[in-house]
Amino acid sequence: MKRALSICACLALAAACTTIKIDHGDTNTIQHTGDAAKAQELVDRACHRSGSGRGEIVSTVNKDPSLxxxxGTQVTTFRCTTSKSVNQGP
Structure with missing residues (x-):
């Protein structure tokens, strides 16, 4: 019985985590709460974990457009870059 409860608890914790699949060279999305600084922090962390360096935010919109x-919950579209600086002109 304890074993079954332990397995259920582990599955519940795993389901609560956010998973981001990083596709190099393509855009990705992440759902989060918070402002633009929080979004950039999450994007940079996701890109760093994938070995891609920094993240560049393409757009952020409310998941619930009536808010x-x-x-509320934000949906941020981003891409990972290999350079340390982004948005530099020619």
């Missing part, structure tokens, strides 16, 4: 901008 005011910047509130």
């Amino acid at each position: 005011p901008e910047g509130t």
